[in-house]
Amino acid sequence: MIDCDLLIIGAGPAGLFATYYAGMRDLRVVVVDSLTHVGGQVAALYPEKFVYDVAGLPAVRGRDLIAGLAEQAQSARPQIILGEECSTLEDQSDGSVIVTTTVGTAIHCGAVLITGGIGRFTPRPLPAVDAFTGSGIHRVVGPAEDYAGHDVVIVGGGDSAVDWATMLAETAASVTLIHRRERFTAHESSVARVRESACRIMTQAEIIDVIGSGGVQRVLVRDAASESIESVPASVIIPALGHIASLGPLVGWGLSIKGRQIEVGSDMATGRPRVYAAGDITDYSGKVRLMVVGFGEAATAVNNIAVVLRPGEDLFPGHSSELASTLPVGIGG
Numbered sequence: 001m002i003d004c005d006l007l008i009i010g011a012g013p014a015g016l017f018a019t020y021y022a023g024m025r026d027l028r029v030v031v032v033d034s035l036t037h038v039g040g041q042v043a044a045l046y047p048e049k050f051v052y053d054v055a056g057l058p059a060v061r062g063r064d065l066i067a068g069l070a071e072q073a074q075s076a077r078p079q080i081i082l083g084e085e086c087s088t089l090e091d092q093s094d095g096s097v098i099v100t101t102t103v104g105t106a107i108h109c110g111a112v113l114i115t116g117g118i119g120r121f122t123p124r125p126l127p128a129v130d131a132f133t134g135s136g137i138h139r140v141v142g143p144a145e146d147y148a149g150h151d152v153v154i155v156g157g158g159d160s161a162v163d164w165a166t167m168l169a170e171t172a173a174s175v176t177l178i179h180r181r182e183r184f185t186a187h188e189s190s191v192a193r194v195r196e197s198a199c200r201i202m203t204q205a206e207i208i209d210v211i212g213s214g215g216v217q218r219v220l221v222r223d224a225a226s227e228s229i230e231s232v233p234a235s236v237i238i239p240a241l242g243h244i245a246s247l248g249p250l251v252g253w254g255l256s257i258k259g260r261q262i263e264v265g266s267d268m269a270t271g272r273p274r275v276y277a278a279g280d281i282t283d284y285s286g287k288v289r290l291m292v293v294g295f296g297e298a299a300t301a302v303n304n305i306a307v308v309l310r311p312g313e314d315l316f317p318g319h320s321s322e323l324a325s326t327l328p329v330g331i332g333g
């Protein structure tokens, strides 16, 4: 059994920033995420996009924002468990809580902070591609330069598919964008950009098979109108059909759930003792679902939790500028 003061469920932006704050409050912290990497939606859905509304960072690439948050979180010396979903929560007679993951890891903690965002999210199925077991399927897109010399096939008609196609058309040997329908759901300006790029666009078309031994070499694409089948060169396939999000096991935890969000008070308490929430997953009157709001909620939640765990401590944590113990590794004297 793992023992800690605070269990943070979800290693997205809100969870990573909450981890930093837990360190500032000298709490032993464990972080669990069902994905196999930290960074939540930012790392999984738009690592290469620039974000312009994080205070103090006029323009920051998604992956760089997550790298900074992860580095900041390390000052708390957290135990981070990836690839496991928190599934059950049991109150203990002394007020503490035990949370168990889907693979049976049990975590005994003083309090729980749920920073689960839109919940567990899994890519929409794409049967012909999902069945391929070799390399070359990229569910997270890396930097454009990684695709130099590759024949890239992107599947989807939304903003991510169209933006990646435009971006990679500048570096890849070839880019083919395959969409099942005639019309794209991406912004009109993005569709106009991809049409002007070197990308080949195939609409009303779908991949029916992936060919290659070890790695992807070609895809067979069926044109819905003519029923003809074309073999298209491909060394990389990027499925970009979006994700299916679900709160999963959290819905059975006796929390007040509205739609896909957990209702919280101004201290981020959920109403269930010792269980708090922050970030995209919270709801209250006037809620704005942005990262900067999630960062503030994370700080509010952790400071309130610190007082619950150690009655008599000040709610205000002090200023980080005066606390040497919260310095990131390698900074300061």
Ligand SMILES: Cc1cc2nc3c(=O)[nH]c(=O)nc-3n(C[C@H](O)[C@H](O)[C@H](O)COP(=O)(O)OP(=O)(O)OC[C@H]3O[C@@H](n4cnc5c(N)ncnc54)[C@H](O)[C@@H]3O)c2cc1C
Binding pocket: 009, 010, 011, 012, 013, 014, 015, 032, 033, 034, 035, 039, 040, 041, 042, 045, 046, 050, 051, 052, 053, 084, 085, 086, 087, 115, 116, 117, 118, 119, 120, 121, 247, 248, 249, 250, 278, 279, 280, 281, 289, 290, 291, 292, 294
């Ligand atoms: C394309 C796109 C562009 C965006 N651009 C911006 C922008 O410019 N500015 C902005 O402020 N916001 C933007 N957003 C929104 C922003 O990404 C979210 O507000 C932010 O990611 C929310 O952070 P979070 O930590 O609350 O949740 P998430 O990022 O969703 O992270 C939650 C994590 O919790 C994990 N999790 C959930 N349930 C469990 C469980 N039971 N057990 C274990 N782990 C669990 C999930 O796997 C996930 O990793 C954008 C979103 C998208 C999709």
